[in-house]
Amino acid sequence: MSPAARRPGGARRARPRKARGESRVGERFEVEVGPVGHGGFCVARHEGRAVFVRHALPGERVVVAVTEGTDGDRFWRADAVEVLSASEHRVPAPCPYAGPDACGGCDFQHVEVAHQRDLKATVVAEQLRRLAGLDVAVEVxxxxxxxxxxxxxxxxxxxxxxxxxxxxxxxxxxxxxxxDQCLLESPDPATHVVHGVAFAVADGGFWQVHPGAPETLVDAVLEALAPQPGESALDLYAGVGLFSRFLADRVGGTGRVAMVEGDTTASALSLDNVPGAEATAGDVARVLAESLAGHWDLVVLDPPREGAKRAVVEQVVARTPRAVAHVACDPAALARDVAIFAEHGYRLASLRAFDLFPMTHHVECVALLLPGDD
Structure with missing residues (x-):
């Protein structure tokens, strides 16, 4: 889930920081733009200091204006305000409100859509390499x-x-x-219907904002897990039961499906959406520490942006699942979770990435984790 889905314009509250020297905000200089970074910027260097540059592309030469930074900071943030040498992938932004000192909801309006996916793939691969020690070929x-x-x-x-x-x-x-209007806005509201199944969702309750997302993610999770009749499936951060509904169809009447969700309203609705399943409302780590013990064949993890983290991952591996599908909206959090799974003998067997948030840096991944080394 993208944080831009929660705040108009994708704004994020910046943490107050103690000044570390003279401010450089507004200062301008030329840079050669380096690789894309995780967060909708590219990394450049100026007099030995990293500069995180928005509205630029790798390989470009641009003039930047510093938007955050003091003499004592390890890095500065900046906007590209003049392009001296443009990338072949640069295009005019379709939205009149995109660009420096304008709406902050989009990161990549200046980039060809296909190349946006290339940039996101680079970020996912880099996070897995840096945080999980894995070299993975990624296609978004x-x-x-x-x-x-x-x-x-x-x-x-x-x-x-x-x-x-x-x-x-x-x-x-x-x-x-x-x-006047955000060009990302759909002319049609969400239908809450997936593969012909209508889901009950509370007003204002979470549902994927891209119309193709629910079916795409369900199909990816089912393909990864290959659930069989009679198996048990544990759906963590289950929401209103999107994945559980289709897992229940696959495991059938002899199988078992249990859902854990922190939001009490969504958890209650999940029982209507997935007849015959079990549902527990509460913090996932706490619920797993207190209940649903023993072996589970399959686990779906769809945590918030910060990831499942160690307490939940260790509870999952304690249940010895034959397969875990991890649905992640932040590649860094996913990589950290994958590294924890690896400590406990679970390997990353496959990864699919989806462009559910075009024009932004956000990307959704479905990772399959299996026990063993082969």
Missing amino acids: EAVPGDVGGLGWRTRQRYASLPGGGRAMRKHRSHELVAV
């Missing part, structure tokens, strides 16, 4: 439901201007930018 797959990377957000929130009108927020800021 397009998902049906958007039009050239636009018109896919089935749930969109705007901020309100003091005098009326709609706005989005600047990057890492609460400052508002007046807009």
Whole structure:
């Protein structure tokens, strides 16, 4: 799940920091742009210091304006405000509100849509290499439901201007930018129907915002796990039971499906959506520590952005599943979880990545973890 789905314009509250010297905000200089980084920027260097540059592409030469940074910081943040040598993958932004000192909801409006996926694949592979010690070939797959990377957000929130009108927020800021309409917004609302099955979802409750996401993720999880009749399946961070509904079909009446979800409303709805399954509302780590013990054949993990983390991963491996499907919206968190699974004898057997958030740096992955070395 993308954090940009929760805040108009994708704004994220910047943590207050103690000043470490003279501010360099507003300072301009030329840089050669280096590789893409995790977070919607590229990495450049200026006088030995890393500079995280938005609105640029690897290989470009640009003039940047510093947006965050002091003399004592290890790195600065900056926007590319003038392109001196453009990448072949640069395109005019389709949205008039995209760019430096404007709406912060999109990271890659200036990039060809196909190349956006290449950049995301690079980030996923780099995080797995750096945090899990794995060299994995990654391809980010397009998902049906958007039009050239636009018109896919089935749930969109705007901020309100003091005098009326709609706005989005600047990057890492609460400052508002007046807009007529976000081009990512879908003309149609979410249907909550997946493979012909209608799901009950609370008003304002979580549901994937890309119209192609639910079916794509369900298919990827089922392909990875290959559930068999009579097996037991544990669905963690289950939401309203999206994955459990189809797992229950596969394991059949002789199988067992149990769901754990922190949101009490979603957990209650999951029982309506998945007849015959078990549901427990509560913190996943706490629930696993207290119940649902013993062997489980299959586990689905769909944690929030920060990942499952050690307490949950160790509870999962204690149940000796033959297969774990990890659905992750943050590649760094996924890589950290994969590394913890590896400590306990589970290897990354396959990985699929999906472009569920075009024009942004966000990417969704489905990883299959299996016990053993082969």
